[in-house]
Amino acid sequence: MEFDKDLLGKLFKQAKENPRLRQNFDLRTSSADTSQRMLNALIPGxxxxxxxxxxxxxxxxxxxxxxxxxxYEEVILYENSTPGLPRGMDVQDVSRKVSYREVERIRLNPAEARYGCQIPQGAWHTVEVIEPSVIFEAKDGAYQP
Structure with missing residues (x-):
């Protein structure tokens, strides 16, 4: 299989028609393949x-x-929902709030010779699409929703 302009054009067309504004193309050779390899067309937004x-x-x-x-790094805040409770307060009186703090931003743009990156195991992350893009993604293990 060749990854050419026609294949990428079809993926972009599907991504634009998809309400999620993205479309992946599974590169595994069978459902028994225990790796994750895909092309992913991403549209801004x-x-x-x-x-x-x-x-x-x-x-x-x-x-x-x-x-x-x-x-990102995960930031966990514990808040006492009932101010003034004694030191031995019940755990149910404490709420846990999770937020994320950006720690690194990696620009990918082959026109600028910035081709890819490795995201460490367990790292919280997302992607922000600046212009229509196609990425190759690979991860170990079978897909786990």
Whole structure:
């Protein structure tokens, strides 16, 4: 199989028609393949939730376009929901709030010789698409929703 202008054009067309503004193309050779390899066409405005892969690193290579891979750290705040409770307060009186703080932004743009990156295992991340892009993604292990 060749990754040419026609294939990428079809992926872009499908991504534009997809309400999620992205379209992947599975590169596995069978459903028994335990790796994840895909092309992913991304249109500006697509929303990829901040997520992580606890058991694998992720390799991302940009074939065309421009986007940022954004890496975050998780910030957990514990708040006492009932001020003034004694020191031995019940755990149910404490709320846990999770937020994310950006720690790194990696620009991918082959026109600028910025081709790809490796996202560390367990790192929280997302992607911000600047112009229509196609990336190759690879991760170990079978897909886990």
């Amino acid at each position: 697509t929303k990829v939730p901040i997520h992580r892969h606890e058991d694998t690193t992720e390799t991302v290579i940009c074939l065309c376009g421009k986007l940022d891979e954004v890496i």
